[in-house]
Structure formats: C-alpha cells, structure tokens
Amino acid sequence: MKSTIVNIAVALAITSLGACSRDDDHPGDKLELVFEDNTYQLTGVAKESNGRLLVNYPRWSDRYQYAVVTTSGKTGKVPYPDVSTNEWQHGLSGLNKWVCVQSVYFDDGGTLWVLDPSAPRLETIQGNGAKLVKMDKQSNTISRTYSFTNILADTSYVNDVRVDVKRQYAYLTESKGGGIIVADLADGRMRRVLQAHYSTISDPAYKFIIDGRELMKDGRPAKFNSDGIALTPDGDWLYYKPLSDDKLYRIKTEYLRDWNRTDGDLGSRVEDLGHFTTTDGMIFDAKGNLYLGDLQGYRIVKLDTNLKMTTIVKDDRLIWPDSYSIADGYLYISCSQIQKQPDYNNGIDKRTSPYTVYRIKI
DSSP states (O other): HHHHHHHHHHHHHHHHHHHHEEEETTTTTOOEEEEEEESSSEEEEEEEESSEEEEEEOOOOOOOOOSEEEETTTTEEEEOOOOOGGGGOSSSSSSSOOOOOOOOEEOSSSSSEEEOOOOOGGGGGOTTTHHHHEEEEOOEEEEEEEEEETTTTTTTEOOOEETTTTTTEEEETTTTTTEEEEETTTTTOEESSTTTGGGGGTTTOOOOTTTTTOOOEETTEOOEEEEEEETTTTTTTOOOOOESSSSEEEEEEHHHHHHHHHHHHHHHHOOOEEEEOSOOOEOOOSSSSSEEETOOOOOOEETTOOEEEEEEEEEETOSEEEEEETTTTTTEEEEGGGGSSHHHGGOOOOOSSEEEEEEEEE
C-alpha cells in the first residue's frame, strides 16, 4: 500500500511538472501568445491599429525564408508585400528588395516603415541596399526609399527607427559603430551624429551576464552598441541606449533637427538618466510611460514620467524580448532568443522552443 501511494504521488508530481512547462497553461497568465515560428528566427514586430500583425526575419543564417510577413493566426504567414520583394540574392541590387530586414514599425499615422540594414549575417552591406522604406497604406507598395549609402560605412548595421509624423523626421540607431541617424523625411537629407559618443557605445566595463554567464562571441565579451530607441509622444525627446549595458540616455530632438549644430555640441546636450536594464527595444505609450525589456531578468518593465521603474511581467518565456509595438491597448513583444544562437554558444544552437510574439494588456 505504501508503495502504491508513493507511485501515485510521483505520477501526480510528473503530471504537474509537465503541465507547468506548457506555454498555454499558465494560470493568471499575463502573456498571451499571438504568433510563433518553430523554424525561422524573427526579430521585429509591428501591429497595425485594428489591423495586421507583421513580423520580420533578418538574414542571419542559412535558415531563412522571408524577410517580412503578415501573420495569419498563430502560425500562418504571407510574404509582405509579395514574394518578389522577398527574393533578393547575392549579387543583385538591394534597393527594391528586402536584403536583411531588422525591424518593422507603424508610426502614429498608421504608415508602415521597413528598416533594412542590408547586411546578411551582420557582416557588410550588400547591393547598396541599406535603407528605410515607407510603404503606401492603400496599395502596399513602396512609397519612398531613403538610402543610407552616402552616410554609412559598409560595416554599419542600422537597427531600429522611430518617426515623428508631425515634423516628418525619422531617428534611427546604428548598432555596430554606435550613433544616431537623423533623417529629414521631407527633403531626404540625412546625417549620422553622436558616433562613438559614450551614450551610443556599450560600457566596456559592464558584464552582460545572461543565463548565469557572460555572453561571449569568438572568445570575447559580446558588445552591442546603440540599439533601443524611443520617441516621446510629443516628439520632443529621443530616448536611446546601448544594448549590452543598463544605462539610458536622452536628447531633445530640436537639437538633432538643427543641422548647424556640431557633433561636439550635440554630445554636450545628451542627458544621462542613470541605470535601469539591459534591453533591446523600447517604446513609449500615449501617456508617456516607457516600456523596456530586461534581457538578464526575463522581464518587461515600465518607467513612468518620473523614471520610477516597475515590473510589468516576469516570465521565463521572455527569451530575449526584442522589439515592441503598441496597438489596441496591448503591448506586443517579439522574442528572438539571441543568446541561444550558435554564435554565442561555441557553435551550438541552444534554442528549445519556438520564436514567439506575445502581447500583454497595458
């Protein structure tokens, strides 16, 4: 009888453990799974108000299918805007095709932007294809292309974008060399500023410890420079930070839009806001709250207008929360699992679950 009781207890324990490991069985769950891909690594997410959900896939390995898709249900996807635009090959021009898309973004006016650093495997820009693309809302065709060819080195990697619809300016981060790109969308002028400024370079002394060890690549600590970027609802302040340390910075956009200001002068205008989290992307809601990830702590946090930080959700499914989109009262979060890539694990792919997009009510 004693043996029977023990066996029943063990069976119940195993059943309980199995149930807890499932994504769809979290009592009181704050995270809602909206999309998953078990094969291809995604990074960016963009949710249209009362409309489509798009995700993008960078060309970081041979395991690659499409650059940008519109999702259908939790697993379905359709190449956006069509198959042809997703069919770039080495040796071809990258001006009118997706080469290596890093992020997708809906601005406050509902316009979709596609950011293509055009650097497969994070190496060098191919086909003069580094560009920011504005899509036409009605026809889903390319409305205008802003090329970075004249302002970036071939080794650059443009990472994320925010658009001020009212003033018609775009602000972008460059994550390899560090820096902010300012683009006048009306006349097409661009310039790169704050290159190698301390606010756009990851602190070399910071140990980026994730999953119990310092993230390493090729035997050296992995460092990611200016990456996350966010624009306040009024467009007056640009917030940004290097990825692999916990510092956060901001600068008034009026300074960035003044083309007569030198890089040295702009550097003196940067405000150091202090230590918060290591995050990839970040985004403001309409009330001025700033949402960031915590790559080391598997969290999403919120900074209010007084920079008070609170945890919104902590969950082991948030495996490298990457990009963010806000629509319909939800925060959408893509999880790219970058720390599990072979590059950071001596050539071993440590991913054991799908790449995902979740949403949380805010």
